[in-house]
Amino acid sequence: MTERLGKALSLPGRWSPRRPRLVGAILALGSGVAITGCGVLGAVMHDGPWFVTVGYAVVVTGNILGLIALCIPSWKHAVALMVPCLFLLAMVPYGFRSAVLDWRGEQVRATVTEVKQRRTARVGGVDYGCKVETPGRSFWFWDNEPCGRNTRPGDRFEILRDPHDLVAAASTSSRPIGFPVLVAGAGAALLLMSAVGAWTMTPSARGGGAPPAGPRRV
Known part of the structure; x- marks a missing residue:
């Protein structure tokens, strides 16, 4: 049964027959939003217990693997999707802390x-x-x-x-980035993830194509 479910999920045509591109874009966008939210939570929970970090890693890893299993047909598409994912993973925690300190530090x-x-x-x-x-x-x-x-x-x-201790302190030698830069960078990464998600769900990307045309009637 597990094998059948995995096979069904790996073929989007069976569960999203009408608008596969829209489904792919929504899945990728949702994954990116989840990674962004986890990054913000990681920056806020800087003094949290160790299981917060473990939970963050589990959620992000499961999210990425689930997205790959659902709508990534090849390594080429996986690499295209991992670039904005890694960008969000690296930028959001640091960028959110830096933006808060730039705003009211x-x-x-x-x-x-x-x-x-x-x-x-x-x-x-x-x-x-x-x-x-x-x-x-x-x-x-x-x-x-x-x-x-x-x-x-x-x-x-x-x-x-930060006077309200929302994020961790930083060295004064580090150059902070503001919220406009953070929002623009995260928005561009989410937009790219949506585009790649839509691209990976097209029949041509998944090795399929348009159905052969029938014989013409004279």
């Missing part, structure tokens, strides 16, 4: 009270974190530029933080 002086390191996915990679004291609040700040192996308790540096 305040530059404050932070004093280091503790330093620790953690392993990363990179081979031999280590990230350094500093627990910093700022006016009215203390928090962990993970940025290898102002906080590194040579940082010691008592050191001070400038950071850019």
Whole structure:
């Protein structure tokens, strides 16, 4: 039964016989919107527990794999769809945090009270974190530029933080992007995903074509 269901879903003509392009565009757009929402949630839940990150990875991976299973007939189309997906995955979390800090961030002086390191996915990679004291609040700040192996308790540096703590603080040396740039970039990626989704559902893209014409009547 599972095999039959997979085969039926892999042939859009059986479940979207009238408007396959529209269905493909909607599926791809929905997938892109879900990835964008997860990226915003990831930026907002910067101090959340570990299972938030795991849930984010599971939702994004399942979303992409489901989209590929439903309307991607070949690797060529998969690559075309993965480009805007990866762009959204990389841009939205960073871009949302950067846009919030650009909109209402305040530059404050932070004093280091503790330093620790953690392993990363990179081979031999280590990230350094500093627990910093700022006016009215203390928090962990993970940025290898102002906080590194040579940082010691008592050191001070400038950071850019959100007064309402919606997103994580950032180094003042990073160049923020505004909401117009974020919206334009995400919108372009979503539009490209919709176009690719519509393209992948056409009969020519799926190896099909128009039905042969019948004999002409004289």
